[in-house]
Structure formats: structure tokens, C-alpha cells
Amino acid sequence: MAQRVAIWLLNDLRLHDHPALHAALRERPSQIDFVFVWGAPLTEWGKLSYPPDFPRVSSRMGRARERFLLEALLDLAERVPLTILQGEPQEVLPVWAVQKGISAIYTHAEWAVEETAYQQQVAQALAQSGIRLFLQEGNALYEKAQLPFPVESLPLLFTRFRQLVERTIQVKAPLPEPALPYSTPIEETLQWLRKKLSQLPQTHEHSFPFRGGERPGQSWVRQYFEKAIFTYKETRNSFYGKTFSSHFSPWLAMGCLSPRWIYAELRRAEKEHGANESTYWLFFELLWREYFRWLGARWGWKLFAQGGLRDIRLPWRRDEKLFLAWVRGETGYPIVDAAMRELGTTGWTSNRARQIVASFFSKNLFLDWRWGAAYFETQLIDYDVYSNWGNWLYQAGVGTDGRGFRWFDPVRQAKLYDTDGTFIRMWVPELRSLTPPRLYMPEPSMRSSLGYPLPIVDWQSSLTYAKDTYWRAIKGEPKGNQLLKLFQEEEN
Numbered sequence: 001m002a003q004r005v006a007i008w009l010l011n012d013l014r015l016h017d018h019p020a021l022h023a024a025l026r027e028r029p030s031q032i033d034f035v036f037v038w039g040a041p042l043t044e045w046g047k048l049s050y051p052p053d054f055p056r057v058s059s060r061m062g063r064a065r066e067r068f069l070l071e072a073l074l075d076l077a078e079r080v081p082l083t084i085l086q087g088e089p090q091e092v093l094p095v096w097a098v099q100k101g102i103s104a105i106y107t108h109a110e111w112a113v114e115e116t117a118y119q120q121q122v123a124q125a126l127a128q129s130g131i132r133l134f135l136q137e138g139n140a141l142y143e144k145a146q147l148p149f150p151v152e153s154l155p156l157l158f159t160r161f162r163q164l165v166e167r168t169i170q171v172k173a174p175l176p177e178p179a180l181p182y183s184t185p186i187e188e189t190l191q192w193l194r195k196k197l198s199q200l201p202q203t204h205e206h207s208f209p210f211r212g213g214e215r216p217g218q219s220w221v222r223q224y225f226e227k228a229i230f231t232y233k234e235t236r237n238s239f240y241g242k243t244f245s246s247h248f249s250p251w252l253a254m255g256c257l258s259p260r261w262i263y264a265e266l267r268r269a270e271k272e273h274g275a276n277e278s279t280y281w282l283f284f285e286l287l288w289r290e291y292f293r294w295l296g297a298r299w300g301w302k303l304f305a306q307g308g309l310r311d312i313r314l315p316w317r318r319d320e321k322l323f324l325a326w327v328r329g330e331t332g333y334p335i336v337d338a339a340m341r342e343l344g345t346t347g348w349t350s351n352r353a354r355q356i357v358a359s360f361f362s363k364n365l366f367l368d369w370r371w372g373a374a375y376f377e378t379q380l381i382d383y384d385v386y387s388n389w390g391n392w393l394y395q396a397g398v399g400t401d402g403r404g405f406r407w408f409d410p411v412r413q414a415k416l417y418d419t420d421g422t423f424i425r426m427w428v429p430e431l432r433s434l435t436p437p438r439l440y441m442p443e444p445s446m447r448s449s450l451g452y453p454l455p456i457v458d459w460q461s462s463l464t465y466a467k468d469t470y471w472r473a474i475k476g477e478p479k480g481n482q483l484l485k486l487f488q489e490e491e492n
């Protein structure tokens, strides 16, 4: 009798370029079921999670991400038999699989600590009922076997990684969307998803006015590659608008889009309209995503360690008052506040804004960088374990930034990239009556009448303290620190 197999969907909510689906089809099943588990560790910290030790201001999944995810699931549920289970995967998946007479489950392998722990537990629980769990590689530009170095020897510096992969390997063509043996939607799932969506508050009009799902994602990529891509390099550091950057990240994070498919579309656009620096730069940014994925594979739990990859001992502050002022956008630094309010309201903020607020958090407030990363994790519509924690490590100076101590001047950044002050005025209504340059840092005397707080720290002296403390800690690193040696070798 032909087998009945299932796809356990994780961050791969699509049908194109889906290696797990292709592997399942090779078993020539009579039916393929799709299953998604709603509950911890997605919506809350679960039994196998290591809940980060940080002041909780929301559940694990913010409202904006929840909406995008529900939309993405609905987009699939309209086309395939998708079942939604509620509970923890290791508990609900085996029960469901036995009931349905499933003989094997296919999914995509993850590298991060918690994700791996769940996949291992699910595999063990399924094995007790004689059901096999197959893990396929996916969601990346390259496969492990293609890399020109073993993952354990991944270069520390991004530039070295980029040069090596660019020189030696090619991105493979994406797999086509396959024909399925059976594709009737499940009415109960459609109803559940629609009901949950209708219960969510209306979305805020903002810089991310898109719907979740493979079909909306593909349609946006094609639209973006018609025109806006060709000026990406010049516009990518802006703060607001629909086309200043690609906005692909939430679809990539949930796997509604595969990076290989985006790459193939990019090459097509270049053939049709000509390649330029901007088209190359989008690929360059996709390589950053790729680099952080492999960094996660190489470094495991160190991605989440306070001392980071090099175990740099810094006296990080754990001050809830400062933390909450940052979260609420009440730091008294207009560009930081605008970005934090945008993030808290919409689940989205630009890359430039993320860099500014993460730098302010770790270099001026000198707060434990993991609190910032954990807060981002709960809010971001495009939360991706590798990109989020990897970027935070980098911004906090405990990751793979060759320069070590990098910082952003929020006033200068606002002058450079919010030239007419639109972004600040959009999110900080107290300052709407002001114009640049005063808008970027209003005088202390006018703040109380505007209802806007005084700066919670002095920018210059807080930065000096952080810099001195950081370099002292680096100098005090134990001699023979292997990572330090590696950094130095790669830089030469």
C-alpha cells in the first residue's frame, strides 16, 4: 500500500523550493499531509526552551508577527491539506501522526539550540511509534556540502566568508513547486485561521503594508524587481516607505520565500534590465543572512552567551528602568524613540534604525545586550534566530565585528538619513511642531512644555565609559585566547 507521509512545517511556509516536500514525494505517497504546531515554543517559551532572563513586556510572539504568520498559514491552507495542532510539538505531533496512519514526517533542519532540542525530542517521540522524522537542509542560499570549508572552520569575519563563497560556489537553482497527489484544503483549518485573524486588532498604516504568505511574497518580489531594486544601494539606509529596501525579511524569516528563489529572480531581473551596484548589493545583504545562519551552526549556544563568541567579560547593567524607557521610546533621543515606537507598534523597523537602537542600548545604556535581543525576538515581524542574535552580538561588540567597538551617533544618523525629520515626526508626535536641526535633539529647556523627556543618559560620557570598559576587558583577555588569534589571523 502506498504510504501516507507528512510535512511538519516550521520556517518553510511555501511550496516552491521546498527540499523536504521533494524528499517526501520520492516515497511516492498516496497523500501528503501538512501540519503546523501552534503553541510553545512559538507563541510562548516551552518546556525545552531556555527562557531568556529579561524583563517580560509581552508574550513571545508580538501581535504583528502573529498576524503575518496567520496570513502565511492561510495562504497555504487554501491550497493544501493543512492541519493545525495546538500544544508542544513533541507531545501533539506523535499522537496526530499515529491517528492518521502517517509513516514518516519530513521537515527542515534547524541549527539553533532550542530548535535542535525540539527536533530531537520530536524524533524520539515519533520513533516510539515507529514513525521516522527526516530532516532536510533548506531555507538557505547554499547547502552545507557546497561550502568551501567545514562549518567548524567558518571564517569569523563576514568579508572572508563572502569572498570565499563568492569565489568558489554557485547558488543552486530553486526546486520547482511540485504537483501534489492530493490537495483538498481542510475546512476546519481555514475557519480556525480566519477566526483568529478576525480577532486581531487592525494593523497600523506603516512602512510594512504587506500580507504574509508565499503568493503575496512572490508577487512583491516581482514588483520590487521591476524598478525599485535598481536604486536599492542609494535608498537602503532610509527609515520609512515601501520601497527604500526590499522588505523581503518577514517572508524569508517564515520561509514564505526561499532565498534561492529570490536569487534566481534577481538574476532574471538583471538579465532583463541590466545589473548594477544595487542589484549586487541585494545579493550582498542576502549573504549577511547566510553568514549568520552558518555562524549559528558553528557556534551553537554561544550565540546567546553574555560574553558572546569570545567570552568577553563586561559589567553589563541590568537596570529595568532604563530598559523600559528604551522599550517605550522614552529615552529623550528622538531618532531612538521614533524607531522603538515604530517597532513596538508595527513589529518592523529599518536596518539603519535597528543598528542605531542596538548601539544605543549596548554602548550608551550599557545594558545586557541579551535583554535587547530578547525584546527584539518578541517584537520583530521578521524575527529570525540567527539574524537577530547574530546582529545583536555584532552590535554589542561580542560577536564577529573585526572593529570590536562600533557605535552610532543618533543625532548625526538622524541628520544623515531623516533629512527632513519626517520619520521622527511620524512616531514622536510631541515633537511635531519642531523642524530640523532642533528636532534631532531639542534643547533641555523646551522639553517639559513639549511633554518630551530629558535624555536618560549623557551620550558622550556614557559612550566614553563603554569604550574604556570595553577596551580594558579586551586587554585583559587571557593570553592564548584562541578566538582572538583567529581574528588576528583572518585580518592579516
Ligand SMILES: Cc1cc2nc3c(=O)[nH]c(=O)nc-3n(C[C@H](O)[C@H](O)[C@H](O)COP(=O)(O)OP(=O)(O)OC[C@H]3O[C@@H](n4cnc5c(N)ncnc54)[C@H](O)[C@@H]3O)c2cc1C
Residues within 6 Å of the ligand: 236, 245, 246, 247, 248, 249, 250, 252, 253, 282, 285, 286, 287, 288, 289, 290, 292, 349, 350, 351, 352, 354, 355, 358, 376, 380, 382, 383, 384, 385, 387, 388, 389, 391, 392, 395
Ligand atoms: C540588532 C539587529 C537585529 C536584527 N534582527 C533581524 C531578524 O531577526 N531577522 C532578520 O531577517 N533580520 C534582522 N536584522 C537584519 C536587518 O535589519 C533586516 O534583515 C532588514 O532590515 C530587513 O529589511 P529588508 O528586507 O528590507 O532588507 P534589505 O536591506 O532589503 O536586505 C535584503 C535581505 O537581506 C537580508 N539582510 C539584510 N541585512 C541583513 C543583516 N544585517 N543581517 C542578516 N540579514 C540581512 C535580509 O534577509 C533582508 O530581507 C537585524 C539587524 C539588527 C541590526
